[in-house]
Amino acid sequence: MKVKVDKELLLRVAKNARLELTDKEIKKFLPELKEILESFSKLDEIDVSTEKPSFQPIELKNVMREDKVEECLSQEEALSLTQHKKDGYFKGPKVL
Amino acid sequence: MGLKKFVQEVKNGNISVEEHTNKIISEAEKTNKQFNHFNAISKELALSQAKELDKKIKKNEADGKLLGVALSLKDAICVKGVETRGGSKILSSYRPLYDATVTERSVQEGAVVIGKTAQDEFGFGSFAVNVGVDMKIPKNPHDDERACGGSSGGSGGFSALTDNTHVSLGESTGGSIATPASFCGVAGLCPTYGRVSRYGLLDYACSLDKIGPMGKTVEDVALLLEAISGLDKRESTTLPNPLGEYSKSVGKGVKGLKIGIIKEFFGEGTDKNVDKLVQNAIIELEKEGVKTKEISLPANDKYAIPVYYLISTAEASTNLAKYCGMRYGIEDKLEGTFDEYFTKVRSKNFGEEAKRRIILGTFARMSGFRDAYYLRAMKIRTLLINEYKKLFKEFDALVSPTMPFIAPKFKEIDKLTPLQHYMSDLMVCPPNVAGMPHISVNAGSSRGMPVGILFTADHLQESKLIQLGSAVEKVVK
Secondary structure: OOOOOOHHHHHHHHHHOOOOOOHHHHHHHHHHHHHHHHHHHHHHHOOOOOOOOOOOOOOOOOOOOOOOOOOOOOHHHHOOOOOOEEOOEEOOOEOO | OOHHHHHHHHHOOOOOHHHHHHHHHHHHHHHHHHHOOEEEEOHHHHHHHHHHHHHHHHOOOOOOOOOOOEEEEEOOEOEOOEOOOOOOHHHOOOOOOOOOHHHHHHHHOOOEEEEEEOOOHHHOOOOOOOOOOOOOOOEEOOEEEEEOOOOOHHHHHHHHHOOOOEEEEEEEOOOOOHHHHHHHOOEEEEOOOOOEOOOOEOOOOOOOOEEEEEEOOHHHHHHHHHHHEOOEOOEOOOOOOOOOOOHHHOOOOOOOOEEEEEHHHOOOOOOHHHHHHHHHHHHHHHHOOOEEEEEOOHHHHHHHHHHHHHHHHHHHHHHHHHOOOOOOOOOOOOOOEHHHHHHHHHHHHOOHHHHHHHHHHHHHOOOOOOHHHHHHHHHHHHHHHHHHHHHHOOOOEEEEEOOOOOOOEHHHHOOOOHHHHHHOOOOOHHHHHOOOOEEEEEEEEEOOEEEEEEEEEOOOOHHHHHHHHHHHHHHOO
16 A cells, blocks of 8 residues: 655654654654555555454464452552542543 | 572572572672663562572472572563563553462462563564663673663573573563574573463563563473463463473484475575574584475565564554553653643653554554555465465474574664664564464574574474474584
């Protein structure tokens, strides 16, 4: 697939990934990503129309278990690694 | 002293675990100033484990394959109460509330946890130079101007450096066990995908990550593999198949084994001395009764690297989405909306290569690009696996150098573009993409630096790798 890798695309991807890039990073990443994707475009030469994707390298079977409560971390333990907490909950930044 | 003899001496009461632990901790503390192999040294934990073991040994209540042996773990593997950062600043101060399955199993077999080893941030590199913000780069014990290899660099470096009895747990996504094993001159085995539980591993790429043993000898590595392998009900991708006879395969001989020599990985593009040392080792194996034939791996040679980087970065970009300055790890002042807060924390605390891979991976799975990049790579992976499977109908293992060159100098690595950096994974990427087990063993040195030979076998054939690896140890001077 031919993709035009420009600053606009880079910033759109970065925003999706919740990253704010400095001007220096933009200047560095832009030609690097162009070079990487250009090199990876050799994958386009393969006909994959009849291939199934291998989401794992080895065949796996679904593993089921009974839906019952087992031992897990206590609320107190789960909250012990953060200073941002209130009334037994994690406290996060505001949503709106 | 090798593990087997050491464990016997410990059981017989001839070695005090506490004394040995004190010795290796002092060695780690002292050498870390020069070589940076450890991100954390867990002195307190190690000494309490050692004292406990000594008490049990006195009462004749102690047993285990790793009794009293010092164990270091790649920083990405959780150890309860010990700072676990995966080489990243974003996980500063994270002390897990639980042990990884491999940690738990090793300790049950009597291992003493001495610390967390240095690595590329989240495993993102081939030379262990892409460490997180404010973190230190591990140096090669044979020449401190050269890299240990990545990403399990500290594990390889300290395994080579230590004078004491020690093994390490590394983790490989695209070559991160074999590469440092080759550059540091130790043995490193990356098992079949699913052979060893990933529970408690900081994920890089879930369909590629494998935890595996590193150490001075193939026998040490086989013993550690035995301790950690097998089904884990907490990890649904672990395989139910019975374990192989790993340590019993050491020194079993190699007569009649059929090996395919991968022609693409010799000759042009490979350092002449590396080429020659690996060829010599193969000739020695032939004298031991191995049958060889030149084979070709054209699709893997050409496509494994782009397939690997597209799959691994796509998976990494989702795995790293959870690191946002909440719940654990580094935190900032809660200001702004959640988007603003997460963006600030992530932009400040991820290193450059982490950002590069998050961007590449986010792109590869974004609407409009997903089919052309991520899904296409997953389909080509099927072709790459089939290329291997066809060869393994005829051959017990395939062989090549591990890396096309000896450990590079830091100033040489600085000149590489990211793409050139990625291309250095040429020989180690293919087995990783296909989930095939592989082992790197020392095949001699060139200009004072170790050279590794790489064997790859079919899924679940780790025992054959151990047979071959221990045969190489026997014939290479």
